[in-house]
Amino acid sequence: MLSxxxxxxxxxxxxxxxxxxxxxxxxxxxxxxLLLHGSYASSRWWTHFCAALPEEIYAVAPDLRGCxxxxxxxxxYTIAEQADDVxxxxxxxxxxxxxxxxxxxxxxxxxxxxLEQPHRLDTLALIDTVPVEGxxxxxxxxxxxxxxxxxxxxxxxxLRALMPSAPIDDAHPEMLHFFETLVADASQMAPAAxxxxxxxxxxxxxxxxARRLTLPTLLVWGERDAIVDRAATTxxxxxxxxxxxxxxLRGVGHxxxxxxxxxxxxxxxxxxxADFDDFAAVRRSALENTEAHTEDASSx
Numbered sequence: 001m002l003s004x005x006x007x008x009x010x011x012x013x014x015x016x017x018x019x020x021x022x023x024x025x026x027x028x029x030x031x032x033x034l035l036l037h038g039s040y041a042s043s044r045w046w047t048h049f050c051a052a053l054p055e056e057i058y059a060v061a062p063d064l065r066g067c068x069x070x071x072x073x074x075x076x077y078t079i080a081e082q083a084d085d086v087x088x089x090x091x092x093x094x095x096x097x098x099x100x101x102x103x104x105x106x107x108x109x110x111x112x113x114x115l116e117q118p119h120r121l122d123t124l125a126l127i128d129t130v131p132v133e134g135x136x137x138x139x140x141x142x143x144x145x146x147x148x149x150x151x152x153x154x155x156x157x158x159l160r161a162l163m164p165s166a167p168i169d170d171a172h173p174e175m176l177h178f179f180e181t182l183v184a185d186a187s188q189m190a191p192a193a194x195x196x197x198x199x200x201x202x203x204x205x206x207x208x209x210a211r212r213l214t215l216p217t218l219l220v221w222g223e224r225d226a227i228v229d230r231a232a233t234t235x236x237x238x239x240x241x242x243x244x245x246x247x248x249l250r251g252v253g254h255x256x257x258x259x260x261x262x263x264x265x266x267x268x269x270x271x272x273x274a275d276f277d278d279f280a281a282v283r284r285s286a287l288e289n290t291e292a293h294t295e296d297a298s299s300x
Contacts, residue, residue: 019067030058038104066193222252
C-alpha cells in the first residue's frame, strides 16, 4: 500500500503523438523519475515500488502505447516510434531531463531514447531488460501471444510466470486482488500491442551502437527470471560503457518491482546516490573511442 503521506495522482497528458494516461507518486517539485513498464503491463506495475521510494522523488509512470488507459492505435509499435513517444511525453511534462527506470521490453525503448537524446537522461536503470541486440520470437510464440488476446486463463498464467516469488494466493488477498487487476489491465490492451512489440524487438539491434551509452547505467536482474537469462544480461552490461554494475536479486523472477519492490527501490536509490567519478574516465574513453571510430568510418 502507498504511504498515506506520499501523494499520488492519476492524470492524462496529450502529446502530438499520443494521449497518455499516467500515474504519479510524490510531490511534483521532487527529483523527476520516469518509469517505463514492459509488455502486457501498465503503469500500475510500479505502485509498490513507488511506495518504497524516498519522498524527494517525483515518479511518473505512463501507460505506454496500446496499454492501460492510454491511446490504443493499431500502429506505431516499433522501438524507434515508442522512443519518440517517450520524448513527446517528456516535452509535455516540461522535463528537460530525468532519471529513467525501464523494465523488460521497455529497456529497448529506453536504450533507443538514450541513444537519440542522451542529454535528457540523468541516469538509466534497466530492470530484467531485453538484451541490447533485441530478441527473436519464434512463430509458435506469436501464436501464443495472439491467443492470449481471447484466452484469459492463458494470459493469467503467462503473467503469473513473470513473478514467481510473489505471494499470489488466497492467503494474501490484497496481493491476489492486485494481480487480478494487472490481468484485467493486460486483457484490455490494443490488439496490436499483443504481438507488435515482439515483432519490433526482432527487428531492433543496438549492440554496436551501445558503446555510445556513456551515462551512468544500472542493470538489475532477478535470478529466477525465466524470460531473460543472465548471459543475455551480461552481454548488455558489457556492451554499455556507462554500466556501473549488474545487481542480482536472489530469489526474484522477472518482475522485481512486484516481487520485491523494497529491495529494488533500495538498489536504485543507492545507484543514483553513488559517486560516479570512478566511472568518468571509462565513459570518457568510450566516448573518445566512439568518435574515433566514427571519423575512421567517414574517411573510408
